[in-house]
Amino acid sequence: MTPGELQGDQGQDWIAVTERALPVDRALAWATEPGCGAIVTFCGTVRDHSPGRRSVTSLEYEVYPEHAIPRLEEVAASARSRWPMIGRLALLHRSGRLVVGEVSVVVAVSTPHRAEAFDSAEYCIDTLKHTVPVWKRETWAGGTDWSWCAHEIEDVGT
Amino acid sequence: MATLRLFGPARVEAGEARAELAGRTVGQVLEAAEVRYGEPFARVVASSQIWVNGVAATTEDPVTDEDEVAVIPPVSGG
Numbered sequence: 001m002t003p004g005e006l007q008g009d010q011g012q013d014w015i016a017v018t019e020r021a022l023p024v025d026r027a028l029a030w031a032t033e034p035g036c037g038a039i040v041t042f043c044g045t046v047r048d049h050s051p052g053r054r055s056v057t058s059l060e061y062e063v064y065p066e067h068a069i070p071r072l073e074e075v076a077a078s079a080r081s082r083w084p085m086i087g088r089l090a091l092l093h094r095s096g097r098l099v100v101g102e103v104s105v106v107v108a109v110s111t112p113h114r115a116e117a118f119d120s121a122e123y124c125i126d127t128l129k130h131t132v133p134v135w136k137r138e139t140w141a142g143g144t145d146w147s148w149c150a151h152e153i154e155d156v157g158t
Numbered sequence: 159m160a161t162l163r164l165f166g167p168a169r170v171e172a173g174e175a176r177a178e179l180a181g182r183t184v185g186q187v188l189e190a191a192e193v194r195y196g197e198p199f200a201r202v203v204a205s206s207q208i209w210v211n212g213v214a215a216t217t218e219d220p221v222t223d224e225d226e227v228a229v230i231p232p233v234s235g236g
Contacts, residue, residue: 044236061235062165062166062169064163064165064228064230066212067209067212067228070212093235093236104236105235105236125236128235128236129233129234129235129236130233131233132233132235133165133228133230133233133235134233134234134235134236135165135166135167135231135233135234135235136234136235137166146166146167146231146234147234149234150231150232150233150234151232151233151234152205152207152232152233153207153230153232153233155214
């Protein structure tokens with residue numbers, strides 16, 4: 001799979017929301033650049049428990065499609081303004097139903113040195129959790145309901 | 159008639175994801191929605207942010223037939 005097979009490839013940024021399995025290995029390979037000596041890849045995966053809920057079996061991600069991609073692009077632009085040395089940056093998010101162990105989100109970022117790669121990847125995942133219109137519905141042994149780990153949506157800022 | 163888009167718990171309480179509702183302001187559109195969908199929906203709205211065309215809005219903001227009002231409950235991506 002190449003970046004162009006998922007919507008939103010913009011050269012040095014790869015932004016996508018997809019119902020298909022996220023291409024983690026491909027994102028890592030894509031982020032590799034000659035001028036960058038560090039790549040940090042963060043994967044969020046579906047966990048089998050959440051606060052007050054044992055035996056979570058699946059999640060359903062609902063997305064506001066017209067605005068999730070622009071928000072992810074804002075996150076990428078904000079990260080680049082803070083860390084201008086970023087080489088390539090991938091922000092990929094799943095939609096639809098996922099079972100335990102599946103990858104729900106990928107951040108892959110390359111920089112010349114490792115400190116900026118760690119810092120910018122952490123910034124991207126922390127920021128996207130608070131700024132992108134996505135909702136997680138959990139199914140566990142006791143029922144199905146929206147995640148308790150929710151945040152009032154914020155603007156991305158710079 | 160403005161377009162109302164509903165997501166997450168707002169969609170579930172309303173029983174639909176999209177509606178066309180009359181109103182000259184965001185507040186009037188939301189009042190029409192709360193009449194249509196009832197108290198559980200109104201409680202979700204009270205804890206949600208409201209967007210017009212992807213931008214945070216207030217209840218006083220005007221809306222036209224071309225505008226999309228969205229109820230954005232607390233988000234949980236990642």
